[in-house]
Amino acid sequence: MNISAETLIYQLSVWTVPVLCAITFHEVAHGWVAHWRGDSTAYLLGRTTLNPLKHIDPVGTVLVPMMLLWIGGLLFGWAKPVPVNERLLKNPRRDMALVAIAGPIANFIMALLWTAGLSILPTINLASNLSQGLMQMCVAGIKINLILGILNCLPLPPLDGSRIMAACLPRRLEYHYSRIEPYGLWITLALLWMGLLHPIILPFYNQGLFLLANLLR
Numbered sequence: 776m777n778i779s780a781e782t783l784i785y786q787l788s789v790w791t792v793p794v795l796c797a798i799t800f801h802e803v804a805h806g807w808v809a810h811w812r813g814d815s816t817a818y819l820l821g822r823t824t825l826n827p828l829k830h831i832d833p834v835g836t837v838l839v840p841m842m843l844l845w846i847g848g849l850l851f852g853w854a855k856p857v858p859v860n861e862r863l864l865k866n867p868r869r870d871m872a873l874v875a876i877a878g879p880i881a882n883f884i885m886a887l888l889w890t891a892g893l894s895i896l897p898t899i900n901l902a903s904n905l906s907q908g909l910m911q912m913c914v915a916g917i918k919i920n921l922i923l924g925i926l927n928c929l930p931l932p933p934l935d936g937s938r939i940m941a942a943c944l945p946r947r948l949e950y951h952y953s954r955i956e957p958y959g960l961w962i963t964l965a966l967l968w969m970g971l972l973h974p975i976i977l978p979f980y981n982q983g984l985f986l987l988a989n990l991l992r
Contacts, residue, residue: 787841789908793916794840795827797885797923798854802830804881805857805874812870814863822857830854839964856933868942875938882924883983889916890987921983925976931966932959 803825806817817823822830831837835853864870893913896906930940932955941949955962966972 789911790840790915790919793889793912793919794836794852795831796916797882797919798836798852799825799827799830800881800885801878801923801927802854802857804877805859808874808877809857809859809864809870812873813865814860814870816860816863817857820858822855872939872942875935878935879924879927882920882927886917886920886924886983886987887990889913889920890990893917894991917984917987921980921987922976925979925983926972929972929975931963932956934959934963 803823806823809816810818810823832853832855835855840852859871859874861867861871864874890913893910896910896913899906901909927935928939930936932953937952937956937959941952944952963972
């Protein structure tokens, strides 16, 4: 269901910082682990910086999330992929899996940090409107990081889960599996648009919210 322009502006004010933080830390985590495992490509290109401007993709970071907010769908987006040269990694198959899983792990850590912020805010003497806005921002941060973390664990190219899956497959199957990647983003967007990924994501998402809510008690 479409929302009004005023509501969209308010939603953007709440969601912009959490979304930028989520995608920035996700991509930086890939670059950090790649650098640790021997590939300095992202580091030398300045893609391990926490400056979100270095990671913004006009379509995936701006257009798609705004459209999803407008229609009230599951919020989803992406940043410019961090370049990784697999040949420079110390153990290419294993290290590519480590580079891949670093992104979702960063999102889950961010969800914990936003939860910590949500628990601290009531103890700080702030104006009610400011406090309410910051608390909603924390909730948005929890939601977007859980969604991105869980979604990226799915074994759908080019999501991070596909890199982990590829590392576990025999070489011949890995080759055929990797041939899906040029179409993977469009397949993922189509599955999200049709709501076919929701039954997979939502149980893990709800369990994540439950676990984080218990930390607030």
